[in-house]
Amino acid sequence: MTPELRSLGVREIALDNSRADILAAAARCFMDRGYAQTSIDDVARSLGATKGRIYHHFPSKGELFAEVFRAGMDMNFAAVKPLSDLPGPALPRWRRMAMVHVLQMMVTKPFQRAVWIGVEMHLAGATTPEQRTVFNELLDYRTRYGNLFRATLLQGRDEGVFRFDDLSVTNQLMFMSLNSPIFWYSPRTGETRAQTEALAARVVAYAQGGLVFEGERAA
């Protein structure tokens, strides 16, 4: 940044943008190549920069990844938490939460793929105790997000709109469906918001079908 700009007080903004740029580039790289296979040089190169710039803003590759993970989860919480707090019958609330969740997966795909990678990594590769602590926090964050849906699933079962016996298995199946766009979705050129939402609605409908289907009987 030039001294002129800094003297105008834009220091914080510039700093934030620099960090945000790195986070977005890192998310893309982690999505494309996975965690271990992504080098800091890869991230830097995708920004037209070198390592020095990354390490000035983030102390380590692990911490950079953790911040990408956190950013992804922050976005999900901000979008879904308000809906999960609303009163009323389970089904319409579930549909709104699911729809917003799926749109999050589509619109912020690189960050959500990083979250997925983080969950898949489990604790493997986290060698030092500090790394483990950070990692456990991230996984806990993700679990708390998942719990936003559990209450509505249980309420829906009580109300007779959902049918399932094992909440954990059902939760896994539901999230696999709702998360799946992070693996196969990519926006068409010139895709409108309505088209994106139509696709998201199909995903939600599929998951809803899984939750309401009277399994064994219909065999």
Place this chain on the structure above:
Amino acid sequence: MTPELRSLGVREIALDNSRADILAAAARCFMDRGYAQTSIDDVARSLGATKGRIYHHFPSKGELFAEVFRAGMDMNFAAVKPLSDLPGPALPRWRRMAMVHVLQMMVTKPFQRAVWIGVEMHLAGATTPEQRTVFNELLDYRTRYGNLFRATLLQGRDEGVFRFDDLSVTNQLMFMSLNSPIFWYSPRTGETRAQTEALAARVVAYAQGGLVFEGERAA
């Protein structure tokens, strides 16, 4: 192997077992740590051996991974292909194929996770042209397996038992559901075959619900 045994003609068998042991150990390591984060030393250590043993049987890490991938897909094809060739209405055939597929995911989980990792890797990390060729073969193998289900899905739609508009999206959603046990299933100690099948049946029921649900109308 001892000269005595070799003189008895068990050379092939011993070689096969050695390779099979390495493949199984490699599959576990790839499942636990992913491809890039798994070192050949990790695989060797999990066998109580050193690298030399691995490199005697496999020319490179990439080739070792490719063989794990192939072994996983071989098992899937052997289990599902005969069912997909059967005549008759789509729904019962789909249910049998789906059930067998899900059981494959559960029983051969390490290999199936390796297949997943391979699909996720896409072409990233495959640097040389030979590697790309091998990799494209693997992905093509996987695509051909997916196609076993496509015909039955289309037939089911014609017969009115499945409802969907986009075959590709539906295929993705279905496989995400049917594959999901590779991420969350682990057998309980002393789990019976009946219990395993009951769990698989729940997964199949969920997917079937997604396929038959009359999406938009039921909102």
Place this chain on the structure above:
DNA sequence: GTCTATAGAAAGATAGAC
């Protein structure tokens, strides 16, 4: 057929110039 030892490459991280 498996081991030890090692060469060579890649990547995380740091130091210091600008």
Place this chain on the structure above:
DNA sequence: GTCTATCTTTCTATAGAC
């Protein structure tokens, strides 16, 4: 705040003993 240069570790792959 970013870059270049470098240290250090880790890992693939190979060579050669047994």
